[in-house]
Amino acid sequence: MTTIEAAGRAVAARNVEFRTCPFTGLKVDLAAQRLIYANAVAAVIFLAVGGLFGFLVALTRWPAVHLLPAEWFYLVLTGHGANVLLFWIIFFEIAVLYFASAVLLNSRLAAPKFAWLGFILMVVGAVMTNVAVFQGDSTVMFTSYPPMKAAWHFYLGLILFAVGALVGCAIFFATLVIAKDEGTYQGSIPLVTFGALTAAIIAVFTIAAGAIILVPTFLWSVGLISHIDPLMYKVVWWAMGHSSQQINVSAHVAIWYAIAAIVIGAQPLSEKVSRTAFFLYILFLQLASAHHLLVEPGISSEWKIFNTSYAMYLAVLGSMIHGLTVPGAIEAAQRRNGFTKGAFEWLRKAPWGNPAFSGMFLSLVMFGFIGGISGVVLGTEQINILMHNTIYVPGHFHGTVVAGTTLAFMAVTYLVVPLIFQRQIVFPGLAKIQPYLFGIGAAGISLFMMGAGTLGVPRRHWDLTLAEAPIPYEFSAGAFLMMGLNGLFATLAALGGIIYVVVVVASVFFGKKVDSTKPVWQFPVTSTAAANVGKYGSHGTVKLPGTIILVAVFFVAFMLYYYVNWKYLSAVWPLR
Amino acid sequence: MAVTPPAQRIWWKEPVERVELVWTALAFLWGVAMFATMIIWHIVGQQNLANEAYRIQPERFMERTEAFVEKYKVGEQGDTGVPVVRPPAGSDVYMLGRLWEWWPVLELEKGQSYRLHLSSVDWQHGFSLQPVNINIQVHPGYEHVLTITPDQAGEYGIVCNEFCGIGHHTMAGKIIVVDRNTPKRGQ
Numbered sequence: 001m002t003t004i005e006a007a008g009r010a011v012a013a014r015n016v017e018f019r020t021c022p023f024t025g026l027k028v029d030l031a032a033q034r035l036i037y038a039n040a041v042a043a044v045i046f047l048a049v050g051g052l053f054g055f056l057v058a059l060t061r062w063p064a065v066h067l068l069p070a071e072w073f074y075l076v077l078t079g080h081g082a083n084v085l086l087f088w089i090i091f092f093e094i095a096v097l098y099f100a101s102a103v104l105l106n107s108r109l110a111a112p113k114f115a116w117l118g119f120i121l122m123v124v125g126a127v128m129t130n131v132a133v134f135q136g137d138s139t140v141m142f143t144s145y146p147p148m149k150a151a152w153h154f155y156l157g158l159i160l161f162a163v164g165a166l167v168g169c170a171i172f173f174a175t176l177v178i179a180k181d182e183g184t185y186q187g188s189i190p191l192v193t194f195g196a197l198t199a200a201i202i203a204v205f206t207i208a209a210g211a212i213i214l215v216p217t218f219l220w221s222v223g224l225i226s227h228i229d230p231l232m233y234k235v236v237w238w239a240m241g242h243s244s245q246q247i248n249v250s251a252h253v254a255i256w257y258a259i260a261a262i263v264i265g266a267q268p269l270s271e272k273v274s275r276t277a278f279f280l281y282i283l284f285l286q287l288a289s290a291h292h293l294l295v296e297p298g299i300s301s302e303w304k305i306f307n308t309s310y311a312m313y314l315a316v317l318g319s320m321i322h323g324l325t326v327p328g329a330i331e332a333a334q335r336r337n338g339f340t341k342g343a344f345e346w347l348r349k350a351p352w353g354n355p356a357f358s359g360m361f362l363s364l365v366m367f368g369f370i371g372g373i374s375g376v377v378l379g380t381e382q383i384n385i386l387m388h389n390t391i392y393v394p395g396h397f398h399g400t401v402v403a404g405t406t407l408a409f410m411a412v413t414y415l416v417v418p419l420i421f422q423r424q425i426v427f428p429g430l431a432k433i434q435p436y437l438f439g440i441g442a443a444g445i446s447l448f449m450m451g452a453g454t455l456g457v458p459r460r461h462w463d464l465t466l467a468e469a470p471i472p473y474e475f476s477a478g479a480f481l482m483m484g485l486n487g488l489f490a491t492l493a494a495l496g497g498i499i500y501v502v503v504v505v506a507s508v509f510f511g512k513k514v515d516s517t518k519p520v521w522q523f524p525v526t527s528t529a530a531a532n533v534g535k536y537g538s539h540g541t542v543k544l545p546g547t548i549i550l551v552a553v554f555f556v557a558f559m560l561y562y563y564v565n566w567k568y569l570s571a572v573w574p575l576r
Numbered sequence: 577m578a579v580t581p582p583a584q585r586i587w588w589k590e591p592v593e594r595v596e597l598v599w600t601a602l603a604f605l606w607g608v609a610m611f612a613t614m615i616i617w618h619i620v621g622q623q624n625l626a627n628e629a630y631r632i633q634p635e636r637f638m639e640r641t642e643a644f645v646e647k648y649k650v651g652e653q654g655d656t657g658v659p660v661v662r663p664p665a666g667s668d669v670y671m672l673g674r675l676w677e678w679w680p681v682l683e684l685e686k687g688q689s690y691r692l693h694l695s696s697v698d699w700q701h702g703f704s705l706q707p708v709n710i711n712i713q714v715h716p717g718y719e720h721v722l723t724i725t726p727d728q729a730g731e732y733g734i735v736c737n738e739f740c741g742i743g744h745h746t747m748a749g750k751i752i753v754v755d756r757n758t759p760k761r762g763q
Contacts, residue, residue, distance in 0.1 A: 071742060104579055141739050145700050147716060148741065187585040191578040230700055230715045257578035267577050271587035273596045295712045297629035297694075297720030305614045313607030320603035324596065329578075381614045382623055388711040389702040389737035456706045458737035462745040466735065469748040470656040470677070473706055473733025544595060551599060555606070562610065566617070572708050574622040574725040 050083025062487025081142025195254025359411025392453020438496025444489025678749025
């Protein structure tokens with residue numbers, strides 16, 4: 001802590017320029033604003049590149065199209081993973097961290113020069129890894145399992161990117177210290193900042209795990225280390241690879257709360273419950289490396305069971321709590337706003353035409369029902385053998401990272417553009433349908449890849465017909481159908497992705513300056529009506545029948561799907 | 577509001593609504609149930625992946641597999657040159673993954689158990705038995721020994737589902753399960 005404070009004080013002398021937000025009355029440090037701008041723009045660029053790669057992958061796996069030749073397919077698939085799973089998401093998360101610290105806490109940002117250094121490291125690293133991939137000798141997939149070896153600058157790029165991200169986390173922590181020190185806010189940090197803090201803490205040990213494995217692998221690639229044990233590599237690599245997805249979960253849950261607050265004035269039902277749920281993430285999410293090791297040799301069942309379940313599913317518990325409290329907060333706010341008829345008037349009359357809200361709610365539902373449930377089932381020790389490395393796995397994580405995280409990040413962009421970039425959204429009609437196109441597309445690719453996986457379709461595979469295999473195997477017609485449907489829905493998602501990039505880029509560069517008297521959408525965060533809603537805290541809150549029905553449906557679906565898969569497992573060849 | 581500091585400074589002492597308590601308790605118990613299910617399946621279930629594994633030099637595994645093939649070879653798979661091996665029921669059988677084949681083809685007997693030794697001699701591979709859909713990661717340097725009991729006759733494909741370079745999609749193999757009406761006891 002002392003070094004962070006010292007870093008903070010070293011730059012205390014800089015001239016801080018603020019503007020005052022016309023909507024919220026918050027002071028915005030212009031240095032923070034520029035950094036949020038830069039990181040968000042970089043994020044969108046990498047999303048555009050990585051998303052295009054993803055579309056090419058889906059078109060190649062669509063049996064009737066089979067677009068790319070094999071060599072290009074594997075190369076583009078490697079690039080797809082790195083650009084969207086890592087670069088798009090982490091650049092955006094750094095922007096979120098700066099927003100949740102400097103802006104929400106009304107504070108100056110710590111050491112903006114170091115923040116720019118971090119940004120430059122991340123850009124250099126991301127470009128370096130892309131160059132390595134496109135030179136063609138680093139087609140090792142995003143996971144780069146040894147003994148398969150990539151070019152040295154593939155690993156070095158990832159390391160530089162990680163160091164840059166770590167600098168971003170340090171700036172965030174230092175800003176929290178400064179804000180506390182200078183008394184820019186009263187009491188505790190807001191829930192959204194608390195969620196961002198959770199993400200940043202997980203990021204620190206995630207990046208540490210990445211360094212522990214990528215540095216020796218880099219040394220191996222230049223010939224200084226003779227051998228990397230493939231099993232050890234996977235154990236440590238996934239402490240980065242899976243945990244980085246938990247950064248996403250913390251970040252996008254924080255964004256759900258933020259959007260619910262900004263768009264409809266929702267308050268957390270209970271600060272205590274929501275914060276405890278975030279805290280469970282910090283304690284238990286790191287065990288998830290085991291999800292990738294359930295059918296490996298040389299690891300005991302005891303280790304697998306304890307770790308794959310996050311110690312009795314305590315991190316899943318955190319997500320299930322948010323699954324109640326986020327819609328619950330929305331329902332409570334809507335009921336206070338007067339939508340009290342029946343169980344679901346609050347939901348029917350929600351602002352579905354506001355892409356920030358629709359994107360957020362679709363993200364919430366799909367993350368829970370598709371990504372969440374499939375993740376727990378996939379991560380069950382014995383059931384994993386039915387799905388490991390089939391295309392069920394990308395099906396699951398497109399449910400979490402695309403339908404969940406990416407859609408939530410897209411949704412919040414529709415607030416960031418007017419509030420931070422101070423630009424009106426151009427093409428509001430397109431923006432309105434964008435979350436639906438992208439969300440339905442993402443749901444489709446997730447479900448159809450999962451379906452294909454249950455029929456045995458392998459992931460990361462160029463040719464489902466196995467036409468060039470000396471001993472061919474014929475997959476069922478259903479498997480081909482599923483991959484075709486996956487291609488169709490990928491097209492829909494790609495369309496949604498293109499609209500997002502076009503709308504955001506056009507708004508940022510050509511949008512009209514925001515006029516605080518005529519905002520495109522209302523922000524109840526500023527209205528006095530929202531300030532007066534109800535008493536704080538969940539005790540004595542209005543009842544939440546709609547949310548109770550929603551979580552009951554979720555719970556039943558979860559139990560059914562879980563035990564159906566045990567039934568499937570019991571039908572395969574006995575093994576011991 | 578979630579974007580502003582908590583209105584009550586001492587937020588950790590606020591009372592919690594019953595619906596949140598009930599849901600949290602329910603979710604916790606569900607977690608315990610799922611945790612217990614995995615343990616119970618080790619006791620009553622028929623499908624539990626073996627923990628038996630050894631470190632082994634790839635060359636050594638190759639030698640053992642070649643010796644196994646030589647001993648029990650009964651023919652070749654079409655014109656591929658890949659040997660078809662018919663080991664006695666209940667015996668130790670070997671299969672290795674390499675760029676880009678599963679070697680050899682095994683002919684097993686329905687209802688009999690075999691100790692299957694799996695390893696790779698170069699990169700990582702994914703043993704994916706189809707259409708049963710049993711998927712096991714195969715590492716070079718680790719010999720995984722699992723007991724399998726094919727319970728239906730037929731020809732089963734083995735595709736590779738761990739990316740292993742440009743020939744990945746040509747890597748496939750086969751296990752043939754035959755039904756003999758007079759099953760022999762394992763030796």
